[in-house]
Amino acid sequence: MDDKKGKCPHCKKVIEELNIAKITLHDEIWGSPKGHTYTCPSCHIVLSAGFDPDEITAAIQKVVESALRKHLRT
Numbered sequence: 001m002d003d004k005k006g007k008c009p010h011c012k013k014v015i016e017e018l019n020i021a022k023i024t025l026h027d028e029i030w031g032s033p034k035g036h037t038y039t040c041p042s043c044h045i046v047l048s049a050g051f052d053p054d055e056i057t058a059a060i061q062k063v064v065e066s067a068l069r070k071h072l073r074t
């Protein structure tokens with residue numbers, strides 16, 4: 001067994017792969033962006049969750065573009 005691979009904290013099986021599912025997050029700053037959960041394929045416990053990086057990049061791009069347009073008008 002490769003001892004560098006982690007084990008699921010719930011079912012204790014060695015994690016060889018993870019399931020990824022799209023979800024909607026609720027955040028005071030970003031609103032309701034898309035995100036992902038990473039779950040154990042054996043017991044389906046959620047091991048991690050996070051923002052969809054493409055969606056956050058697009059949101060930052062919008063804010064920067066809006067600020068630049070506002071700055072260039074004045």
Ligand SMILES: [Zn+2]
Pocket residue numbers: 008009010011012013040041042043044045
């Ligand atoms: Zn598990």
